[in-house]
Amino acid sequence: MGLKNLLEELSRVSPNPEAEIDTILKLEFSSSLVQAKVSGLSEHEIGKLEKIVHERVSSGRPVQYILGKAIFWERIFYVNESVLIPRVETEILAEKTLEIAKEIRARRILDVGTGSGIIAITLKEELPDVKIFATDVSEKALRVAHRNAQLLNAGVTFIQCDMLSCFGENTFDIIVSNPPYVGESDPFEEYRKFEPHIALYGGEKGYEFSLKLVRQAQNRLKKRGYVIMEVNPFNVEYFVESINLKHKIYKDFNGLKRVLVIENG
Ligand code: GLN
Numbered sequence: 001m002g003l004k005n006l007l008e009e010l011s012r013v014s015p016n017p018e019a020e021i022d023t024i025l026k027l028e029f030s031s032s033l034v035q036a037k038v039s040g041l042s043e044h045e046i047g048k049l050e051k052i053v054h055e056r057v058s059s060g061r062p063v064q065y066i067l068g069k070a071i072f073w074e075r076i077f078y079v080n081e082s083v084l085i086p087r088v089e090t091e092i093l094a095e096k097t098l099e100i101a102k103e104i105r106a107r108r109i110l111d112v113g114t115g116s117g118i119i120a121i122t123l124k125e126e127l128p129d130v131k132i133f134a135t136d137v138s139e140k141a142l143r144v145a146h147r148n149a150q151l152l153n154a155g156v157t158f159i160q161c162d163m164l165s166c167f168g169e170n171t172f173d174i175i176v177s178n179p180p181y182v183g184e185s186d187p188f189e190e191y192r193k194f195e196p197h198i199a200l201y202g203g204e205k206g207y208e209f210s211l212k213l214v215r216q217a218q219n220r221l222k223k224r225g226y227v228i229m230e231v232n233p234f235n236v237e238y239f240v241e242s243i244n245l246k247h248k249i250y251k252d253f254n255g256l257k258r259v260l261v262i263e264n265g
Contacts, residue, residue, distance in 0.1 A: 001046065003036060006053050013057050020063055024052055027069045027076065061194055072118040075125070077148045082140035083116040084199045089252045090178050093230045094122050096250060096259050097176045100226055106130055106173035110220075112163060112213060113137075113179055115199055117145030117156065123176075124154040133172075135161040138198060164216040174226045175217045179209050181232040206232050207239035214243050218264065227262040236260065 001009075003021070010017035022033035029045055041049070055066050064070040064085045070077055072086040073094060079085060101109060101123070109127075111120040111134040120134035134156050136142050142158055149156050159166060164175070180199055182192070183206025192200055202209035210229060217227045231239060231249070233256035240247055245262050252258035 001050055003041065003046075003049075006049055009057055010053050013060055020056070021049070021053075023071070024049060024063055024067070026071060027063075027067050028052075062191065065194060070116075073122045075122070075152060077116050077118055077121075078144060078151060079116050080144060081194060082138060082196060083144050084178075084195050086116065086118050089254075089256075089258050090118070090230060092250065092252055093176065093178055093228065093259050094119055096261060097123060097174060097228050098126055100228065100261070101127055101130060101174055104173060104224070104226070108133070108172050109174045109176060110135070110164075110167070110172045112175060112177040113199070114145050114158070115141050115178070117148045117158075119176060119178060120145070120156045120158075121149055121152055121154040124149075124156050125152065131157070133157045133159065135159050135163070135166070137162045138196070141196075141199070163213055164220050167220050169219045170222050171220050172225060173222055174228060175213075175221060176228045177210075177213060178230040179213055181206050181210055181230070181235075183207075183232070183235060186232075186234065202232075205238065206235050207242075210239060211242060214245070214262065221264045223264065225264045227260075227264070229260050230258060231260045233257045 007017045010020055014020050018033055025031040025033060025036055056063055062085055064079050065081055068078055070079045070086050073091055108131045109123060114120050114134035114136050120132050124132045142160055145158055180202040182200045184204045214227055236257045247260055247262045249257045250259040
């Protein structure tokens with residue numbers, strides 16, 4: 001079976017088969033679809049691709065869960081069904097956080113609901129002198145995050161904690177989060193089917209969790225500290241209306257409102 005047939009087979013379950021083959025090639029062979037199209041694939045590579053594509057088509061599971069790996073910020077992270085699969089939009093959240101952390105010379109940053117640890121670990125890799133803390137309420141997710149920190153040799157302090165309940169006042173320069181923000185009546189998306197409900201759904205409207213997070217962050221932040229969070233482009237206007245704080249919103253590469261920055265005045 002050649003590349004063309006594999007793409008065809010994959011299109012039975014995938015809205016973007018080319019992107020998925022590209023992801024598999026990157027994760028398994030440090031290659032890419034462009035490279036495969038130019039130089040072709042070895043028999044070994046085709047054999048392995050076939051196996052993965054068959055499993056993807058028959059089970060419906062995303063390729064990242066099948067392979068136990070995903071890419072974020074050009075690094076490979078371990079993932080399983082206890083954590084969300086990293087989204088490329090979330091790189092904007094990490095980028096904005098890095099920018100602000102450098103600008104204010106942040107000393108202590110907290111990542112709330114770290115999941116696989118991608119944000120906390122990326123921040124630690126890019127800002128080795130900053131103390132990075134990360135929480136999650138899920139023990140299973142924290143196991144994944146620990147494993148990633150070990151794999152990438154990143155000194156992040158992980159704490160099992162419900163939101164910010166385990167921290168005292170004036171503790172952080174920045175609180176960053178990609179919280180669950182999907183609402184109960186948001187359109188159903190097939191790609192979320194295999195992911196943990198707790199990591200996706202933020203309440204009936206979707207922003208209830210985020211609202212609670214912003215409230216809890218106020219006194220845990222140092223003066224002039226920042227909350228930086230990923231938001232749902234389809235409910236962010238209602239969310240910011242209900243927090244009534246000075247803020248900025250940044251868009252992703254699809255022009256969708258994606259990152260909210262609040263300065264603690
Ligand atoms: N952006 C993700 C999605 O649309 C949701 C991630 C989240 O809830 N934080 O599926």
